[in-house]
Amino acid sequence: MPVNSERRLSIAERVIEVLAEVAEDNVVRTDPDIPLFEQDVLDSLRTVDLILALTKEFGVDISPAELDRSLWATPKHIVAFMEAKVGV
Secondary structure (H helix, E strand, O other): OOOOOOOOOOHHHHHHHHHHHHHOOOHHHHOOOOOOOOOOOOOHHHHHHHHHHHHHHHOOOOOHHHOOOOOOOOHHHHHHHHHHHHOO
Protein backbone atom coordinates (compact mmCIF):
# COMPACT_ATOMS: atom_id res chain seq x y z
CA MET A 1 0.00 0.00 0.00
CA PRO A 2 1.54 3.37 -1.01
CA VAL A 3 2.21 5.89 1.69
CA ASN A 4 0.29 9.13 1.23
CA SER A 5 2.83 11.93 1.59
CA GLU A 6 0.10 14.57 1.98
CA ARG A 7 -1.71 14.60 5.26
CA ARG A 8 -5.32 15.65 5.34
CA LEU A 9 -5.89 19.09 6.80
CA SER A 10 -8.18 19.34 9.79
CA ILE A 11 -11.27 21.53 9.69
CA ALA A 12 -9.46 24.04 11.92
CA GLU A 13 -6.49 24.20 9.56
CA ARG A 14 -8.75 24.61 6.54
CA VAL A 15 -10.71 27.41 8.24
CA ILE A 16 -7.49 29.24 9.14
CA GLU A 17 -6.18 28.85 5.58
CA VAL A 18 -9.38 30.33 4.13
CA LEU A 19 -9.43 33.11 6.73
CA ALA A 20 -5.80 34.05 6.06
CA GLU A 21 -6.45 34.17 2.32
CA VAL A 22 -9.61 36.29 2.62
CA ALA A 23 -8.17 38.60 5.26
CA GLU A 24 -4.86 38.85 3.41
CA ASP A 25 -3.18 38.69 6.81
CA ASN A 26 -1.11 35.86 8.28
CA VAL A 27 -1.66 37.06 11.84
CA VAL A 28 -4.70 34.75 11.96
CA ARG A 29 -2.30 31.80 11.68
CA THR A 30 -0.31 32.82 14.75
CA ASP A 31 -2.86 34.49 17.01
CA PRO A 32 -6.10 32.50 17.39
CA ASP A 33 -7.45 35.11 19.82
CA ILE A 34 -6.87 38.26 17.78
CA PRO A 35 -10.03 40.41 17.77
CA LEU A 36 -10.66 40.38 14.03
CA PHE A 37 -13.05 43.32 13.75
CA GLU A 38 -11.35 45.53 16.33
CA GLN A 39 -7.96 45.03 14.65
CA ASP A 40 -9.44 45.61 11.17
CA VAL A 41 -8.45 42.15 9.99
CA LEU A 42 -12.09 41.68 8.95
CA ASP A 43 -14.61 44.27 7.85
CA SER A 44 -18.10 43.83 6.43
CA LEU A 45 -16.91 43.18 2.85
CA ARG A 46 -14.27 40.67 3.88
CA THR A 47 -16.81 38.98 6.14
CA VAL A 48 -19.08 38.42 3.15
CA ASP A 49 -16.08 37.11 1.19
CA LEU A 50 -15.26 34.81 4.11
CA ILE A 51 -18.81 33.43 4.24
CA LEU A 52 -18.66 32.70 0.51
CA ALA A 53 -15.21 31.12 0.74
CA LEU A 54 -16.15 28.92 3.72
CA THR A 55 -19.38 27.89 1.98
CA LYS A 56 -17.35 26.82 -1.05
CA GLU A 57 -14.61 25.10 0.98
CA PHE A 58 -16.95 23.06 3.18
CA GLY A 59 -20.06 22.74 1.03
CA VAL A 60 -22.35 24.08 3.74
CA ASP A 61 -24.76 26.98 3.65
CA ILE A 62 -24.00 29.86 5.98
CA SER A 63 -26.84 32.31 6.26
CA PRO A 64 -25.98 35.95 6.97
CA ALA A 65 -28.56 35.65 9.77
CA GLU A 66 -26.18 33.18 11.48
CA LEU A 67 -23.44 35.76 11.52
CA ASP A 68 -23.14 37.22 14.96
CA ARG A 69 -19.96 39.21 15.45
CA SER A 70 -19.47 37.60 18.85
CA LEU A 71 -19.45 34.17 17.16
CA TRP A 72 -16.93 35.37 14.59
CA ALA A 73 -14.86 37.68 16.82
CA THR A 74 -11.61 35.67 16.64
CA PRO A 75 -10.09 32.95 14.47
CA LYS A 76 -10.75 30.51 17.34
CA HIS A 77 -14.44 31.46 17.35
CA ILE A 78 -14.74 30.99 13.58
CA VAL A 79 -13.09 27.56 13.83
CA ALA A 80 -15.56 26.54 16.56
CA PHE A 81 -18.49 27.85 14.50
CA MET A 82 -17.39 25.89 11.43
CA GLU A 83 -16.67 22.70 13.40
CA ALA A 84 -20.22 22.88 14.76
CA LYS A 85 -21.58 23.69 11.29
CA VAL A 86 -19.77 20.81 9.63
CA GLY A 87 -20.71 18.50 12.49
CA VAL A 88 -17.41 17.66 14.12
